[in-house]
Amino acid sequence: MNKRIIPLIMIIFSISLWLIFYRQLPEQVPMQWGADGSVNWTASKFVALLVNNGMYILLYLLLMFSPKIDPKKNNYKQFSRSYEIMVYAILGLFLIINVVVLFKSLGYPLEINFFIPFLIGLLLMIFGNYMQTIKPNWFIGIRTPWTLDNETVWRKTHRLGGKIFIILGLILMITPFLSDQYVLPVTLISVIVGSLIPTIYSFYLYRKLK
Incomplete structure (x- = not known):
């Protein structure tokens, strides 16, 4: 089956x-919600659809199309299956x-x-499962100056x-069960720490190897 068929089916299904x-939608449709579930922004149903x-x-x-213009596009052949699964996961999430x-x-x-x-936590867990199979590229993965400059740093950082x-995915998946006052702090701290550790680790590895 053509790898573009499933994404196109998803898009057609959504539209x-x-x-x-x-016709059943209210004139104003919620577009953004706060951490407590309250609506922060609405738009007309036509704008919401678009x-x-x-x-x-x-x-x-x-x-x-991003992989086609990536300077390291030849590397995608080495993790094409993983990339395909990640694409399906992202499009499935959306x-x-x-x-x-719509139904809300x-x-x-x-x-x-x-x-x-x-859902975002589930997506992160799927990404985490395939992260170490990703080869150096400019589009997806942990792209720091040090991972992009050294394949060993890239491989160990992604591991x-x-x-x-x-x-991080597991933490996000349990946040809905926490008290409202803890949801935002736990989410922010987890995301910040989860972003900093690979970045610092890639810098440490790069300096160590050099």
């Missing part, structure tokens, strides 16, 4: 759902978010502040980064 339920599905299409194009936003707007009792952290992504 079709919005068109099917378009923005949600337009961003979905742009994301698909970015994921499909499809579910699109569906949740229709009045269904869906908890946005439960679904989003859980550690994969474990960190899985741990």
